[in-house]
Amino acid sequence: MVEREVIKTIRLTPVELQMIQEKMKQYGTQNFSAFVRKMAIDGYVVRLELPELKEMVSLLRYSSNNLNQLTKRVHETGRIYDADLEDLQQTHERLWDAARDILSALSKLK
Template structure:
C-alpha cells in the first residue's frame, strides 16, 4: 500500500484479488503532451477569432502556432523513442 501511496485497504485488497499485482504507471509524458495540445488549441482559437473579426492575420500568430506545433512534435518524438 505504501508503494502505491494509498491508505484505502479495501481498494488495494480488491485490486490484488482481481489482478494479483498492482502496476503503477507514470503519466508525466502524457500530461505534458496534453498540456501542449491544449495550449496550441487555445492559440488557434484566438487566431481564428481575430481572423473572423478583422479579416486578416498577423505573421507573428503564424510563427507562434508553428512553434507550438514543433513543441508537440518534439514531445511525440521523445515519447516514441522511449517506447521503442
C-alpha cells in the same frame, strides 16, 4: 486442499479469452482458475507515469486555445499576423518533439 468458497465471475470478449488462453499455453497450464488467481495475486500492473505525456496534453490545450483565438481574430479583422503563425508553428514543433519523446520512452519499456 484449500477450500475456495468465494466465487467471482468475469466477463470476457472472445478475443480476451483467446489472449488469456495463449498466455496459459506459454505458462504451461490448462487450469483457468489457477492461472487467473496466480496472475491476480502475483502479476503486476503497469502504471505509466510519463511527464512527457502531461506536457503534450498541456501543449495541445495551449495550441488549441491559440488556434481558436487566432480564428476568432481572423474572422473579426480579416487579417492574420506573422507572429501568430510563428507561435503556432513553434507550438506544433514542440508537440511533435513531445510525441517523439513519448514514443521513445514507450519503446524502451519491456
